Amino acid sequence: MVKTLRVPEATVTRLSVYSRFLERLDRNGITTVSSGEIAEGVGVSPAQVRKDLAYFGEFGTRGVGYNVKDLMRYTKKILGLDQKWGLILVGAGNLGFALCTYKGFNSRGFSIVGVFDNDLTKIGKKIAELEVLPTEKMPEIINKYNARIGIIAVPPRAAQEVADLMVKNGMEAILNFAPVALNLPEGIELRNVDLSVKLEILTFNLGFRSAQSL
Amino acid sequence: MVKTLRVPEATVTRLSVYSRFLERLDRNGITTVSSGEIAEGVGVSPAQVRKDLAYFGEFGTRGVGYNVKDLMRYTKKILGLDQKWGLILVGAGNLGFALCTYKGFNSRGFSIVGVFDNDLTKIGKKIAELEVLPTEKMPEIINKYNARIGIIAVPPRAAQEVADLMVKNGMEAILNFAPVALNLPEGIELRNVDLSVKLEILTFNLGFRSAQSL
DNA sequence: AATAGCATGTGAATTTTATAACATTACCAC
DNA sequence: GTGGTAATGTTATAAAATTCACATGCTATT
Numbered sequence: 001m002v003k004t005l006r007v008p009e010a011t012v013t014r015l016s017v018y019s020r021f022l023e024r025l026d027r028n029g030i031t032t033v034s035s036g037e038i039a040e041g042v043g044v045s046p047a048q049v050r051k052d053l054a055y056f057g058e059f060g061t062r063g064v065g066y067n068v069k070d071l072m073r074y075t076k077k078i079l080g081l082d083q084k085w086g087l088i089l090v091g092a093g094n095l096g097f098a099l100c101t102y103k104g105f106n107s108r109g110f111s112i113v114g115v116f117d118n119d120l121t122k123i124g125k126k127i128a129e130l131e132v133l134p135t136e137k138m139p140e141i142i143n144k145y146n147a148r149i150g151i152i153a154v155p156p157r158a159a160q161e162v163a164d165l166m167v168k169n170g171m172e173a174i175l176n177f178a179p180v181a182l183n184l185p186e187g188i189e190l191r192n193v194d195l196s197v198k199l200e201i202l203t204f205n206l207g208f209r210s211a212q213s214l
Numbered sequence: 215m216v217k218t219l220r221v222p223e224a225t226v227t228r229l230s231v232y233s234r235f236l237e238r239l240d241r242n243g244i245t246t247v248s249s250g251e252i253a254e255g256v257g258v259s260p261a262q263v264r265k266d267l268a269y270f271g272e273f274g275t276r277g278v279g280y281n282v283k284d285l286m287r288y289t290k291k292i293l294g295l296d297q298k299w300g301l302i303l304v305g306a307g308n309l310g311f312a313l314c315t316y317k318g319f320n321s322r323g324f325s326i327v328g329v330f331d332n333d334l335t336k337i338g339k340k341i342a343e344l345e346v347l348p349t350e351k352m353p354e355i356i357n358k359y360n361a362r363i364g365i366i367a368v369p370p371r372a373a374q375e376v377a378d379l380m381v382k383n384g385m386e387a388i389l390n391f392a393p394v395a396l397n398l399p400e401g402i403e404l405r406n407v408d409l410s411v412k413l414e415i416l417t418f419n420l421g422f423r424s425a426q427s428l
Numbered sequence: 429a430a431t432a433g434c435a436t437g438t439g440a441a442t443t444t445t446a447t448a449a450c451a452t453t454a455c456c457a458c
Numbered sequence: 459g460t461g462g463t464a465a466t467g468t469t470a471t472a473a474a475a476t477t478c479a480c481a482t483g484c485t486a487t488t
Contacts, residue, residue: 021395047448054468064465094308108414179318180238196318199324202405205403206387262475272437274435
């Protein structure tokens with residue numbers, strides 16, 4: 001029986017943020033950091049930082065703090081970023097293009113190894129150094145680069161179909177930018193990035209504020 | 215004294231998702247829907263749907279369900295989407311370009327009314343029908359279109375400076391795509407969209423799964 | 429008009445998450 | 459070495475969010 005401690009997703013999210021903050025500290029030559037400084041730097045409480053880290057082990061030294069380089073490595077290891085990840089992307093529109101060229105992915109060990117689209121006007125075009133391919137080529141590319149994660153950047157109506165295709169071709173995780181709820185078999189990891197939801201939180205709050213000041 | 219019920223942000227997030235789901239139902243000519251059907255459609259529990267809606271009033275009919283058109287209008291009203299919102303965007307890179315042309319914003323009443331960049335090679339270029347302007351023109355555009363929300367799509371190191379400028383020019387809310395924690399004065403609404411965090415949740419889960427099957 | 433059926437709205441129970449408080453341990457100065 | 463200081467790791471407390479269960483009230487049918 002494995003000791004199975006459930007890690008809250010919010011903890012994983014924050015860990016990702018800590019990890020990048022640590023990279024920045026490291027780039028700036030800082031060698032030691034306290035939970036309070038991390039907290040300050042990313043906008044949470046010091047207790048939260050320590051609690052989050054405690055899910056995974058003891059990484060600090062009492063009375064001193066954390067070694068930046070070490071903690072950075074640990075966090076990246078925990079997140080699975082001690083390896084390179086090849087991603088495939090379907091949807092060679094403007095969003096797909098932006099994602100392909102997004103530096104934030106590369107700097108964290110992600111690289112897009114295949115871009116697909118079924119729009120004949122897009123196939124053959126180049127994005128960065130990648131040629132846009134028809135989805136029939138998906139198995140070949142996935143196999144060649146051992147890709148396990150797919151990104152969906154197509155319009156909403158096409159998203160489910162693309163998701164099904166990805167699953168059929170063995171993808172284990174999907175990052176979906178289309179604003180629809182996808183139906184996937186058990187065991188496939190799915191996360192949605194909804195670009196307008198956060199905007200709507202902002203408008204909600206702007207309205208709510210006015211309502212309260214009446 | 216105003217009855218001040220705090221609405222969880224997760225509730226607002228889901229409301230936004232419900233709202234778009236209802237739009238889809240409406241487009242498909244569906245007139246009535248139950249909490250169970252909404253739940254099924256967006257991937258939450260029926261009780262969750264009812265609880266979320268209960269923060270804002272009673273919108274359904276017992277034994278029947280919800281009128282799709284009405285509930286759609288209510289949710290949009292609650293989210294502040296019964297009006298048009300003009301947005302300004304700083305950062306005319308690939309991401310900025312993608313956001314400018316993103317249809318999901320327009321369909322929810324958002325329109326980008328100004329695109330700014332201080333890169334001389336970008337100023338003057340056209341994105342959709344908008345010309346990229348230097349940030350000095352920001353006050354003029356903000357005033358002309360009554361913009362209250364700004365989007366940051368610049369590299370991390372420039373983000374804080376852009377945020378400060380937006381605040382100085384009267385922006386009340388900021389949607390930040392740069393992967394850094396911004397420091398803003400009290401009262402400014404801030405939400406971050408971090409494109410790589412969700413990917414790292416996926417890689418965490420993929421790794422975690424393998425670890426557990428050992 | 430009465431009754432059966434159904435889906436909402438809601439208060440209570442449970443679970444989860446975050447905060448706070450404290451005990452522990454490493455380091456440094458003397 | 460010994461004691462003071464500081465920041466971690468952890469336990470306890472509080473808060474928040476979700477789920478559950480059911481009473482309420484509308485509709486349709488007989």
